[in-house]
């Protein structure tokens with residue numbers, strides 16, 4: 001059975017495709033967790049201030065995630081650094097418990113001295129700078145590690161009483177140390193909707209999609225609209241509100257397409273395609289610099305975000321925004337084929 005291009009696109013989304021068994025029941029058992037930590041098969045992915053340790057010396061070298069044995073990490077790092085059990089990697093008849101270890105509390109000079117003694121050349125690199133070069137499964141693990149380490153760094157104190165919290169259950173829960181409070185907190189994600197809005201004109205059937213330039217996007221990039229889901233709001237309601245707030249358009253339909261973990265720092269991107277019959281865009285200038293309707297042919301002329309001399313560019317390849325746009329372009333090709341239109345360049 002062959003996959004449609006749409007299925008292939010969705011399957012290839014960055015940061016999905018986790019190869020690890022999370023063992024979410026077993027990891028609650030502290031004895032089992034200790035045995036995994038001390039196992040000779042255990043492997044550790046070090047992080048430093050949200051950057052993952054990978055092989056290679058520069059961003060131009062193809063990076064590969066580095067996993068170290070227990071003995072390759074100094075005892076004082078083990079004692080003072082946040083540890084998170086990510087899950088088990090099975091393969092070749094071996095089971096490797098995989099951990100993330102966040103070295104951010106160690107002075108940079110000490111970390112660099114240790115790193116220079118490792119057998120492989122290594123560097124701490126921001127995942128977004130290298131995700132295009134990584135295997136999908138590797139990017140999924142590194143993103144998961146980054147997201148959990150970020151959560152720990154930001155939940156060191158109880159949000160109810162202000163006492164310190166401690167990590168438990170393999171790093172998947174923190175508990176307040178004040179006995180009268182004892183609040184338990186779990187890793188949180190922030191749901192965000194991201195939507196490609198298409199204009200369906202009933203008179204001439206020309207279809208266009210809305211892309212905008214959010215403030216803060218690198219020069220030239222046009223992307224889909226997006227925003228966080230509010231309290232007391234469904235995802236569909238969030239799509240309608242964001243499109244109205246950012247572009248002044250009333251949508252009449254929104255279909256779910258796919259979702260993507262986005263650990264920068266802790267979002268879950270929930271992708272939609274929405275339709276409107278309204279053409280007049282009213283831009284929210286506090287959020288967007290520009291927003292326009294583009295035909296499929298116009299978007300096909302866009303460059304890559306890495307091109308320095310293009311006027312308009314597509315969003316990064318690791319983003320679900322890019323996937324939503326590519327799926328839309330594929331659909332426009334199909335409909336052109338069916339209706340025997342000739343495309344105008």
Ligand SMILES: [Zn+2]
Nearest residue numbers: 158161176181
């Ligand atoms: Zn508390």
